[in-house]
Amino acid sequence: AQSVAQPEDQVNVAEGNPLTVKCTYSVSGNPYLFWYVQYPNRGLQFLLKYITGDNLVKGSYGFEAEFNKSQTSFHLKKPSALVSDSALYFCAVRDNPGTYKYIFGTGTRLKVLA
């Protein structure tokens, strides 16, 4: 069965410092991997995806993620954090070519300190 783990409930980082939000996954085939962000009182917004190709994926708002097949990880990164990046981040996986069942992680709250 597919699964996603986000091992950190919260990540604190100082403004201007690099940030990493961790995600590991388990699927039976080749995964479709996603990151979404949720701001307070809002729905989730798409940040980026990995389907195939280059292991380093660039997305919205300066975020990027690195797909590592051997470590089954898809960590979200940003070189320089902004206070406005503070939000709840979700990693998600979908089987390929399989079903349209999405599995989301439990979420990581990112707090960027001024």
Next chain:
Amino acid sequence: EAQVTQNPRYLITVTGKKLTVTCSQNMNHEYMSWYRQDPGLGLRQIYYSMNVEVTDKGDVPEGYKVSRKEKRNFPLILESPSPNQTSLYFCASSERGGFGASQKLFFGSGTQLSVL
């Protein structure tokens, strides 16, 4: 503007009183789905639909029903709500397809449901 619209935004009800949460998208998406968000559990998929008249169970379908009579609408029905269904609910839609498709889920703003 491309969007997924959920209604109502907030809903308080009592145990056993049937309710429907509506979801509509204006992007001609084939795929639609419902999720519930609970603290510490993240988002869990309730039901999804890959096309009109085609629905499938997600991970937590018990106590919920859905229908997909039209492409744009995907209502979530709680026929006899219970307090454990108190949660934040999200509807989402996307294109359906392989590598060439967007794969991007568009989410509604959410419905906060309280069952007393």
